[in-house]
Amino acid sequence: MTTVVLADDQEMVRIGFAMILGAAPDIDVVAQASDGVEAVSVIAETRPDVALLDIRMPRIDGIEVCRRITEGGTRAVMVTTFGEPDYVDAALAAGASGFLLKDAGPDLLLAAVRAAATGDALISPALTVDLLARNRRQGRGDAAAAEAIGELTAREREVARCVARGRTNAEIADELVISLGTVKTHLGAITRRLGARNRVEIAAAVWASGEMD
Known part of the structure; x- marks a missing residue:
């Protein structure tokens, strides 16, 4: 069972997320917080697997909360109305294991929590493509990336390209007409070959x- 703490200064948002997550058989919402200070306290007390954090919260913002809690083992997923590049960069630099817009939908919310719980990272597809394309324009990335990608099998490269477009595992399975288990197997191999963490x-x-050119 994956335990979750919700932190958002909007009560209706917390209620909505709690309903979505609470309906999942493998997720348990153990506490809620209405601001950053309360979030840090509640997370220290309950030690959840995952914390869903709004970025703009009173007293301490979500990114600072993220910095403080990830050292204790809780993985943070940032959930916000705002998708500005600076927020995405700051969240990832703070150690976030996901970044979702509040309108991403129930499926992505559940997927992000489950991904974070297993040590993976998920970002809303629209933000993923923008973030990575921007990083490439700015010259970021591994200089040996082309060689590493070239060592993948043809099918692994197809899966990797789907990941780069922000596809979920289920979407990759549908697009390539393979099973979810096969997608996970390929992702495991790709992760090992590239030395990637997520x-x-x-x-x-x-x-x-x-x-992706």
Whole structure:
């Protein structure tokens, strides 16, 4: 069971997220917080697997909360109305394991929590493509990315390109007409070959390699 704390200064948002997550058989919302200070306290007390954090909260913002809690083992997923590039960059730099817009929908919310719980990272697809394309324009990325991507099998490269476009595992399975289990197997192999920690780093390597041109 994945335990979750919700932190958002809007009560209706917390209620909505709690209903979505509470309906999932593998997720348990153990506490809620209405500001950053309360979030840090509640997370220290309950030690959840995942914290869903709004970026703009009173007293301490979500990014600062993220910095403080990830050292204790809780993984943070930022959920916000605002998708500005600076917020995305700051959240990832603070150690966030996901970044979602509040209108991303229930499926992505659940996927982000589950990904964070297993040590992976998920960003809303619209933000993923923008972030990685921008990083490539700014010259970021591994200089050996092209060589690393070139060592993947043809099917692994297809899966990696889907990841770079922000596709979820289910979407990759549908697009390539393969099973979810096969997608996960390919992702495991890709992760090992690239030395990536999560799907965001897989996507970054694909963009840096020029594979998406």
